[in-house]
Amino acid sequence: MLFESDFEGVCSGAPQAAAAAYDKSQxxxxxxxxxxSPSSAVDTKMIAMQIPDGFTREWTDGKNxxxxxxxxxCxxxxxxxVVKKCDGYQRDGKDSGQVVTLHNATYEVKLYAAKTGQEVAAKTIDLxxxxxxxxxxGDQTDEFPDIKDDALAFIQPHIKTG
Incomplete structure (x- = not known):
């Protein structure tokens, strides 16, 4: 039985042998x-990105x-x-004193064949x-542009072919 976390290693080029084969000609x-990666550029922690229904598979109890x-x-x-510092946030009608740093960001987006770990496509995206x-x-100190829409637009021609 596979879980989403079993695919994280593919982002480092590791194959997931139990995945289905990718054939772009099909x-x-x-x-x-x-x-x-939701936090700093040096942070290796990855979290799941939501892929639209119909273009992904979700874990289902009792089914692989x-x-x-x-x-x-990935x-x-x-x-x-850093673009600027943001402040003026309120909590219970009073200034919270919270400051959030707004950032521009550059993302390296790579698409891999899950079964082999081979890179299918790559692109650098500046946001x-x-x-x-x-x-x-409550404890937020940084805000980065969301890569999801740009990443999905980039991979769309590979997800749906023919």
Whole structure:
């Protein structure tokens, strides 16, 4: 039985032998999983990226549905720069004193064949941030642009072929 976490190693080029084979010449949907780095460029921790329904597989109790996954997209932040400091956040109608640093970011997005760990495609994506977040989490100190939409647009031609 495969779990999403069993595919994280593919982001480092490690094969997931229990995954389905990817054949780009075969028309149809090639199910994918995604991972991205949410914090600093040096942080190796990856978290799951939500892939739209129909283009992924989800763990289902009693079924090995994740064995149908053919592709893994990995977005790692490789560089960032400070845009500005954001403040003025309120808690219970009073200034919280919380300051959030807004960043521009550069992501390295790679698509791998899950079964072999071979790189299928790669792209560097630069994202700009210009607006402070409206709301912040209790202990949030940094805000980075979201890579999800750009990563999904990049891999779309590989996920759905023919």
């Amino acid at each position: 028309a149809g949907i090639h199910p994918a999983l995604g991972f991205y 549905t994740l064995a149908e996954v053919q592709l893994v997209v 977005a790692k932040r490789v560089k960032d720069s 700009k941030a210009d607006e402070c977040p409206r709301y912040v989490l």
